[in-house]
Amino acid sequence: MSESTRAVGTADPTTVDPTQADPTRGLTAWAEVDLDAIRDNVAALRGRSASGALMAVVKADAYGHGLVHSARAALAGGADYLGIAQLTEAIALREAGVDAPLLAWIFSPGAPLADAVSRGIDISIASRWALAETVAAARATGRTARIHVKVDTGLGRGGAFGSDYTDLLSDVGPAVAEGAVELVGIFSHFIFADAPEHPTVRAQQERFVEACAEAERAGLRPQLRHLANSAATLTNPSAHFDMVRPGLAVYGLSPVPDLAGPEDYGLTEAMRLVARLPLVKRLPAGQGISYGHTYTTAADTTVGLVPLGYADGIPRAASNVAPVQIGGARQQISGRVCMDQFVVDLGPSHPAQPGDEAVLFGRGVAGEPTAQDWAAATDTINYEIVTRVGARVPRIYRGADRVGKDT
Numbered sequence: 001m002s003e004s005t006r007a008v009g010t011a012d013p014t015t016v017d018p019t020q021a022d023p024t025r026g027l028t029a030w031a032e033v034d035l036d037a038i039r040d041n042v043a044a045l046r047g048r049s050a051s052g053a054l055m056a057v058v059k060a061d062a063y064g065h066g067l068v069h070s071a072r073a074a075l076a077g078g079a080d081y082l083g084i085a086q087l088t089e090a091i092a093l094r095e096a097g098v099d100a101p102l103l104a105w106i107f108s109p110g111a112p113l114a115d116a117v118s119r120g121i122d123i124s125i126a127s128r129w130a131l132a133e134t135v136a137a138a139r140a141t142g143r144t145a146r147i148h149v150k151v152d153t154g155l156g157r158g159g160a161f162g163s164d165y166t167d168l169l170s171d172v173g174p175a176v177a178e179g180a181v182e183l184v185g186i187f188s189h190f191i192f193a194d195a196p197e198h199p200t201v202r203a204q205q206e207r208f209v210e211a212c213a214e215a216e217r218a219g220l221r222p223q224l225r226h227l228a229n230s231a232a233t234l235t236n237p238s239a240h241f242d243m244v245r246p247g248l249a250v251y252g253l254s255p256v257p258d259l260a261g262p263e264d265y266g267l268t269e270a271m272r273l274v275a276r277l278p279l280v281k282r283l284p285a286g287q288g289i290s291y292g293h294t295y296t297t298a299a300d301t302t303v304g305l306v307p308l309g310y311a312d313g314i315p316r317a318a319s320n321v322a323p324v325q326i327g328g329a330r331q332q333i334s335g336r337v338c339m340d341q342f343v344v345d346l347g348p349s350h351p352a353q354p355g356d357e358a359v360l361f362g363r364g365v366a367g368e369p370t371a372q373d374w375a376a377a378t379d380t381i382n383y384e385i386v387t388r389v390g391a392r393v394p395r396i397y398r399g400a401d402r403v404g405k406d407t
C-alpha cells in the first residue's frame with residue numbers, strides 16, 4: 001500500500017507538493033479512503049468469480065467512500081463493470097470521464113433516460129413503463145439502449161415479479177427487433193445471501209435459471225446473467241453465473257460478520273474515520289455530560305471533545321455505547337451524540353492533548369475499532385456505518401496513484 005502523499009491532479013508520481021505533505025493538516029475530521037485497498041479487494045473478489053467477471057457496485061457515493069475515486073480504484077483492480085443505483089450517480093461518473101460499462105437500476109418516470117442512453121449507460125428494466133420510456137429515449141437519441149431486465153425472484157423489492165416478468169419480456173422482443181434496445185443482461189437480487197444455507201437461496205437461484213430460460217424461449221439471449229451480491233460472491237460460487245456483483249466487500253467489509261471477517265476473505269477495510277480533539281479538559285466527579293446528562297463522571301477525570309456528530313453520520317444510537325480510540329487506548333462515547341460533537345471520558349490520568357487524533361473506526365490492526373464494531377454497538381449493519389458518513393466529512397484518498405482531498 002502506498003502511503004506517499006501527492007497533490008490532487010499531479011500526474012507525475014514523483015512530484016510532491018510540500019504544502020500538501022499532510023493533507024489532513026488543519027482538518028477537524030476526515031475519512032481516509034485507501035484506494036489501494038479498494039483496488040486489491042476488487043482483484044481478490046474477481047479472483048473468486050466463477051466466470052472471472054465482476055461488477056463493482058459503487059452506489060451511494062461508493063458506500064460513502066467517494067464515487068469517482070472509488071470507481072477508478074475498482075477499475076484499476078480489474079472490475080469489468082460498475083453498478084450503481086441512481087441514474088444521476090451514473091451520469092456523474094460519465095461526466096467525470098469514467099467510460100467503463102455501467103449499469104443503473106433506480107429511476108422514476110420522467111428520468112433523463114435519453115441522457116443515459118446517449119452516454120452509453122446500461123439501464124435496468126423492471127416494468128413496462130420503464131421499457132417504453134427507454135425505447136422513446138433510444139428513438140430520440142438514435143442510439144440503441146443497453147438494458148438489463150431485472151426479475152424479482154422472491155425478494156419482493158425491485159424487479160418484475162411473476163406474470164409481470166412474462167408481460168415485460170413480450171415487450172422486450174419487439175423493442176430488440178426494432179433496434180431500440182439491446183438486451184445485455186438479466187439480473188436479480190438475493191433475500192438471504194448472508195445466510196448461505198437459507199432455503200430461499202437455492203429457491204431464488206432456481207427461479208433465476210427458469211427466468212433466463214423463459215427469456216431464451218422468447219428468443220432473447222442476454223450475455224450477462226448476474227445474481228451474486230457480496231455474500232454470494234464470497235460464500236456461494238453456484239450463484240455466480242456470468243458475473244458477480246459485490247458492493248460491500250469491495251470496501252473491505254464482511255457481509256457475513258458472524259461467519260467470517262474481512263481478513264478471512266483476503267479483504268482490507270478501506271475507510272478510516274478520524275477526528276482531532278478541539279478541546280480536552282478536566283471535570284470533577286459527579287458531573288453530567290452532554291444533553292440530558294445520560295452519563296455522569298465517576299471520578300475527577302479528563303474528557304475529550306470529538307468534533308463529529310449526527311450531522312456527519314454518527315448514529316445518535318452510538319450515545320454511551322460506541323467505541324473510539326484516543327491515544328492508543330479504546331474508550332467509549334460518554335453521553336449523547338450531538339449534531340456536531342460528542343464527548344469521551346478518558347479517565348483520571350489520560351495524557352490527551354488538543355489536536356490528538358480520535359479514531360472512530362479503521363482496520364482494527366492498531367487496536368482501533370472497526371465499522372463492524374460500530375455496527376454491533378449500535379444494532380445496525382456495517383453497510384450503514386460507512387455509507388452514512390456525511391458529505392461534510394472530507395475524504396482523504398491514499399494510494400492507487402492518487403492521494404488528495406476531495407470533499
Ligand SMILES: *Cc1c(COP(=O)(O)O)cnc(C)c1O
Pocket residue numbers: 057059105188189228229230231245246247248249255
Ligand atoms: C446494493 C446491491 C448490490 C451489492 O450488494 P452488497 O450486499 O453490498 O454486495 C448488488 N445488487 C444490487 C441490485 C444492489 O442493490
